Amino acid sequence: MKAITVEPKKPGSARYEDFPEPEVGEGSVLVEAVAVGVCGTDVEIVEGKYGWAPPGKKSLVLGHESLGRVIDPGPNSSLKKGDLVVGIVRRPDPVPCPNCAVGEWDMCRNGQYTERGIKEIHGFMSERWRIEPEYVIKVDPSLGILGVLLEPTTVVTKALEQVVAVGQRAFWEPETLLVTGAGPIGLLAAFVASLRGIEVHVLDRVETGLKPELVRDLGAIYHSGSVLDLGFEPDVIIECTGVGSVIADAIQKIGAGGIICLTGVGTGGVASRAVADVAAAAVLKNNVIVGSVNANKRHWYKAAKALANADRKWMGRLITRREKPENFKQALERKPDDIKVIIQFSDI
Numbered sequence: 001m002k003a004i005t006v007e008p009k010k011p012g013s014a015r016y017e018d019f020p021e022p023e024v025g026e027g028s029v030l031v032e033a034v035a036v037g038v039c040g041t042d043v044e045i046v047e048g049k050y051g052w053a054p055p056g057k058k059s060l061v062l063g064h065e066s067l068g069r070v071i072d073p074g075p076n077s078s079l080k081k082g083d084l085v086v087g088i089v090r091r092p093d094p095v096p097c098p099n100c101a102v103g104e105w106d107m108c109r110n111g112q113y114t115e116r117g118i119k120e121i122h123g124f125m126s127e128r129w130r131i132e133p134e135y136v137i138k139v140d141p142s143l144g145i146l147g148v149l150l151e152p153t154t155v156v157t158k159a160l161e162q163v164v165a166v167g168q169r170a171f172w173e174p175e176t177l178l179v180t181g182a183g184p185i186g187l188l189a190a191f192v193a194s195l196r197g198i199e200v201h202v203l204d205r206v207e208t209g210l211k212p213e214l215v216r217d218l219g220a221i222y223h224s225g226s227v228l229d230l231g232f233e234p235d236v237i238i239e240c241t242g243v244g245s246v247i248a249d250a251i252q253k254i255g256a257g258g259i260i261c262l263t264g265v266g267t268g269g270v271a272s273r274a275v276a277d278v279a280a281a282a283v284l285k286n287n288v289i290v291g292s293v294n295a296n297k298r299h300w301y302k303a304a305k306a307l308a309n310a311d312r313k314w315m316g317r318l319i320t321r322r323e324k325p326e327n328f329k330q331a332l333e334r335k336p337d338d339i340k341v342i343i344q345f346s347d348i
């Protein structure tokens with residue numbers, strides 16, 4: 001079969017090449033790839049900045065935002081041939097740490113977790129892949145290709161769960177939620193938040209085009225420019241840019257008792273305010289800044305339900321480009337109008 005592989009930490013080593021069929025030991029469920037979403041992590045792996053091959057192997061099959069069709073459900077699953085499925089990305093660490101021991105691998109404490117397509121387990125960018133039945137999520141068949149959006153939806157589902165968990169520390173009736181960044185994670189965060197009946201605002205750099213349209217069609221309010229120029233103090237901010245200046249502005253702008261959930265991973269940025277001043281503001285306003293990464297089975301279940309009930313037309317507009325596996329390099333290039341780019345392995 002063919003697969004998109006990379007030699008981790010070796011820039012420019014990504015290839016679309018012949019690759020051995022998945023080994024039975026990788027899981028009793030055999031799946032035919034339909035599509036795989038591309039995200040910033042894939043770009044970083046291809047650039048040689050991140051990623052680990054399976055132990056003893058030189059290369060790693062790329063891809064963690066999967067969608068596939070069951071070819072063989074194997075003996076230990078309730079799946080049927082033809083079911084549309086998505087694979088959970090992270091596996092608990094082998095020790096395991098207390099959180100992995102109770103199924104909260106997203107909260108892994110020792111960093112020894114593994115991740116498909118990222119850390120020590122092959123990903124989903126191959127014509128066929130295998131998976132353990134307990135890590136398969138069946139998606140609503142009517143979602144079709146939109147099932148490929150499940151993995152990023154799990155990330156925002158967890159982030160919002162974290163916000164709600166923090167909110168429960170006191171009497172809490174949040175009225176406004178701001179999402180910074182209108183990429184796939186930001187727009188999916190706005191979508192999941194809009195299901196909760198809160199007033200949703202989204203801020204991004206662009207002033208026109210698909211992003212503002214998508215936000216408005218969701219019934220949310222779009223802003224461009226600086227967080228500091230907003231005419232209100234958000235009760236919740238879901239930060240999806242990872243940009244230092246945006247994060248700093250969010251910390252300054254959040255309302256009293258407000259919660260900022262950081263989901264973006266960036267580097268650098270210059271401290272625009274003295275640390276103790278930031279801390280003093282957080283103290284006096286009871287603010288919480290909470291980081292959130294990955295998702296566990298509970299979030300996968302909830303995200304699959306949210307996606308199943310989504311407006312298919314709106315959701316479909318998030319997928320702005322589909323590339324063939326042999327053109328994966330184009331898929332990894334960021335173009336101005338891109339929201340979510342997918343690599344399509346087979347028809348649906």
Ligand SMILES: [Zn+2]
Nearest residue numbers: 093097100108
């Ligand atoms: Zn762990």
